[in-house]
Amino acid sequence: MTKKIIGIGAVLCVFLLLIVIGGIHCFAAAKPSLKISDNASVLTLSSLGFSTQPSSKNLARDTLPESENNKSKTSNESKNLAVPILYYHSVALQAGNELRMPPDQFEAQMAYLQDNGYQSVTLDQFYQAEYHGGTLPAKPFVITFDDGYVDNYTTAFPVLKKYGFTATVFMVSSYINGEHFLSWPQLTELANNGWQIEGHTVDHPYLSKVNAKTVISELKDSKELLEKGLGRPVDFLAYPYGDFNDEVVLAVKNTGYEMAFTTERGWADHQTDAWHLHRVYCFANMGMDEFSRRLQNPNY
Numbered sequence: 001m002t003k004k005i006i007g008i009g010a011v012l013c014v015f016l017l018l019i020v021i022g023g024i025h026c027f028a029a030a031k032p033s034l035k036i037s038d039n040a041s042v043l044t045l046s047s048l049g050f051s052t053q054p055s056s057k058n059l060a061r062d063t064l065p066e067s068e069n070n071k072s073k074t075s076n077e078s079k080n081l082a083v084p085i086l087y088y089h090s091v092a093l094q095a096g097n098e099l100r101m102p103p104d105q106f107e108a109q110m111a112y113l114q115d116n117g118y119q120s121v122t123l124d125q126f127y128q129a130e131y132h133g134g135t136l137p138a139k140p141f142v143i144t145f146d147d148g149y150v151d152n153y154t155t156a157f158p159v160l161k162k163y164g165f166t167a168t169v170f171m172v173s174s175y176i177n178g179e180h181f182l183s184w185p186q187l188t189e190l191a192n193n194g195w196q197i198e199g200h201t202v203d204h205p206y207l208s209k210v211n212a213k214t215v216i217s218e219l220k221d222s223k224e225l226l227e228k229g230l231g232r233p234v235d236f237l238a239y240p241y242g243d244f245n246d247e248v249v250l251a252v253k254n255t256g257y258e259m260a261f262t263t264e265r266g267w268a269d270h271q272t273d274a275w276h277l278h279r280v281y282c283f284a285n286m287g288m289d290e291f292s293r294r295l296q297n298p299n300y
């Protein structure tokens with residue numbers, strides 16, 4: 001302690017000397033931001049406007065407002081890294097329900113993708129490419145299914161296998177083993193075949209309309225259940241109904257999700273922050289023209 005006081009005294013003497021002798025006024029301007037204290041961290045990153053939270057993969061982007069991010073990127077970069085993340089629900093025949101993609105239409109879409117040189121990538125690959133310098137094939141796309149309908153396994157899985165594609169299921173955890181929904185053995189088999197099983201809450205609420213405690217349990221309990229049941233990390237989320245607000249987004253980050261997907265139209269792009277990623281809606285009777293249009297224009 002005595003040594004510290006002597007040290008501080010010495011520093012102040014040098015300061016005074018410089019000001020008196022050199023008349024260097026610029027030091028005075030810098031001084032208010034520097035505090036000398038017993039707590040060494042005062043002089044660390046926090047005093048310079050950086051977060052002192054434990055280092056995170058997304059820290060650098062967190063400190064940049066979106067507008068800054070947008071300004072710093074060229075449109076070419078964004079084109080190269082924008083990826084269509086297709087989203088489906090059920091693959092089944094049911095007239096009048098646009099959430100159920102008829103199997104023949106689904107297969108025609110997969111054939112179109114293959115015939116036109118598109119390559120299926122996983123959400124992990126997408127994440128690495130967008131935020132950590134990973135690479136993607138020339139024409140990447142991602143398939144996602146929301147909710148976890150059993151036909152994702154019985155109908156879509158064999159089709160995707162045939163084309164060499166994989167997908168992600170955003171699974172509502174309380175639906176697992178339920179009638180019409182995926183079972184644990186089915187989820188395990190999908191995961192063992194390169195599919196990713198990611199979060200879609202416990203009960204599929206409108207997250208902006210439930211209380212803060214419920215938001216946390218919806219996000220956390222579903223993540224933990226899937227991680228425990230499948231022995232794999234669950235780092236990504238799709239907002240039920242595409243519904244969120246600022247508090248929800250904060251809870252999603254704090255619960256440890258690295259990316260979250262909305263239902264807003266357009267390709268997913270690193271210029272949007274990782275918790276507001278857009279997707280390409282695929283619905284029954286959209287037709288091949290509309291399907292291909294959405295695969296050719298990031299802002300369709």
Ligand SMILES: [Zn+2]
Nearest residue numbers: 146147240241
């Ligand atoms: Zn859903």
